Amino acid sequence: MNQLLPLIGVFSYLSLLTVGGGMAAFPELKYLTVDVHHWVNFPQLIHLYSIGQMAPGPNMMMIAAIGQWVAGPVGAIVVTAAFFLPTGLLTLLVGRLWVRLADWPWKASIQRGLGPVSIGLLLAGVMSIAKGAITGWESIAIAAVVFGAILLARVNPIPLIALAAVVGAYAFR
Template identity: 65%
Template structure:
């Protein structure tokens, strides 16, 4: 029962940090799940996060995997509900209030500030996952190459993921 309360508390808290997307919560997720609660290792978290990025549907469904790792199917359900329910209810409430404030002079300023906050949180998440996932010059070269190609061409990332998987099979044995 203590594990369930811990899962619910951690993921309800993390749900409130997802301004700009799930990557925004990654640094704190790492702190909570790896450093404080010791539910996972940093490597396990990166692998679960990577699976969530590649799987169809919302990428943050990977939190169900963490919940399952910690406390089985019930843990998966608790983590998922704790992660999605608070932000769903908060979004519903804020959306209604936001409509009433349509003519409020501070509204545009708040939106611009939240844009900057979401970019900062997203970049912090990218740096945190890169520190754990990119090991050595080979991994850095693959990551930089994929970044450069996607930035220059805006191509579908699926072929690059397949190519990186093949390269990894040969380069990281």
């Protein structure tokens, strides 16, 4: 129970980093949950993140799993609220102001400037997760096949991930 306050602090901070997508916060998510608070170890975090990619809805719902793990159902609720409320309130506010900002010339500059930075954050997030998930030629092969199938053929990733689980059960024994 005494973990609830750190959970709130960590996940409301992380939510402010998710510019461009949840992946942008992954390096900091790893640092805070694994290295600082020891709520999960790195393989567990990567497993939860990967399972979370299969869940529907906003793609960072894996945070609820960390909350559940650390402090039970209350933890799951607290983490989810901490993760969605700060940015949610900001969005609500800016959404209402946006109409008035229509003629503000810096609006386009902010949108245009943050675009490439958010792509950089996403790619840095991918690198962080790859450090734990890519361990040898088997995992490189799985990642490459999924990468190619999604980029070139726009295949739905769910069957691919299920297939990777089966391949993994044989390849990583």
